[in-house]
Amino acid sequence: MMNKFLSVFSATLLMSLLAACNPASQTNVETEAPLTGADIGGSFTLTNQDGEKVSDSDFAGQYRIIYFGFTYCPDVCPVDLLALMQGLALAEKNDPSLAEKIQPIFISIDPERDGPEQLKQYVAAFHPRLIGLTGTAEEIADVAKKYLIIYDKRDVPGSTEYLIDHSRQGYFFGPDGEPVALLPYDGTPQQIADEIQRWMR
16 A cells, blocks of 8 residues: 555656756756645644754745655665755855755654654764754654655564655755755755756745
8 A cells, every 4th residue: 555655646746856857958948846836845843853843934935955754764764865965065065155045854754763862863964954853643644744745654573663664755845835846865966966056046
């Protein structure tokens, strides 16, 4: 069932992703972002890695890179997050003013294990300005639904541990919280940096 949902979600956004990553399209004058008008995102109030309440309104006026995952993820999350943050770092190197214009955010889908202390250690490994957010199970379910993130807890056979299958998206949102584009988390840092700078206004 999880694979079916992920397949449907991926297919829905495939054309936007291909358009965003197609080098040929970059030669054209493109005025409308791939996710313009998409019903993705919304308000939230969660807890950051310092134990403070944070709302989406706190990022008003800033572009946002948002990735959902969990700190106990053995491979996918750290690889994706590292690529996204390397891309952001490269974009900031090319244009230092971006450091004030873009806020990277990691939202945990594992509130049972990902408390503020765990998040603080985790996000510090990827980017000095990366914010980690967690909350109650209900709060996380609500924000995941708004951002079209599907996740499912899966027990590990022969262990008391569990993993979480989840959809993978590197979202780029505008200064008003509007969806702009998908970032190619599976691309090179340069490709990610190019996509970030492409949609900055």
